[in-house]
Amino acid sequence: MKNIVVGVGNLLFKDEGIGIYAAKYIEENYTFEPEIEIIDGGTLGFKLMSYFQEYDNVIILDTVSIEDKAGEIFRLPSDVLLGLGNYRKTAHEVEIVEMLEICSVLDKHAAVTIMGIIPEDIEKVEIGLTQSIENRFEEYIAHVIKEIESIGCSANKKNDKTIKQIAQELIGSYNGEHLSRIPNEEDTTWN
Template sequence: MEKIALLGVGNILFWDEGVGVYAARFLEANYAFAPTIDIVDGGTLGMGLLEYLASYDRVIILDTITQETMAGTCYVVPAHALLALPTIKSTAHEVEVVQMLQASMLLEDTAQVTIVGIVPMDICRTEFGLSQPLREAFAHYIDTALEVLATYGITATPRTHTTSLDAIIERAWKGQNF
């Protein structure tokens, strides 16, 4: 059986930049997965996430992606295609993710990586939460991540008790786990 990890990355201190972290926490709080997957709040670990690429068969990264499209637009991009995008490396965080992916190519055995990205409205504003366009697109972003998991044979079953996006955001900035 394949080992699959879902990594939510980003910085929750910078508004939309935290969407990957919020999405990972939302999925963990609201769904049970079969077979089991590991859901990781990767925050801003950058190269520290390289160990996940070395120890899993497949890794799905939830993150923002800089593109010249409307905020809230979702993309599913294999790592090799992400590295070829001309608009990538626009922020320090994106540089870290790109460097991690480039470094993983030096490993003898590395995970197949897929990025589920969403275009942010603002990743510079110092504020917890998400902009209105990302709030409106959040359900679609979650559905996109679930669709990617389904292509890997992962079934997501909604939990009986759900946790709202607002509760996820509040717990994240308070440093609370689930």
């Protein structure tokens, strides 16, 4: 079976980047048997359709626009998602649901599950997560790992990188804290 985890969202808009952070966090901290592909789907939108056709299981990591408290975590299989008309609030949510609708009439398509979390802020232009989403991040990851295991992949922890380390390695910044780009005087690696 071919399985894939796709983190979607936009790192520039606070909690909107949760899917990308989560995918990278899982890639950096876990191994799976059998292997599972993990990608940054960013804002690819309709270009993700090929994954819906090529894979048996697609797990999408994303924010969800459901009326509930920020930080609440949801597991939305495609059949449930198709019934949530009010879910479509951001551009990529619209595209994901439209892709699911198109794929539902094809002969072969993946079992698609969205592992979503309700964001607190997806409008502020800042790299990083709000405190309420960061506080739920480990729990969100635990739910994603459980979902991956439910499709027959065993998970093994290999590292303990934090969300801050992952974000800084990925983009160089996290909630206003930047990686040092100029070596300090004590750094001897530049000699």
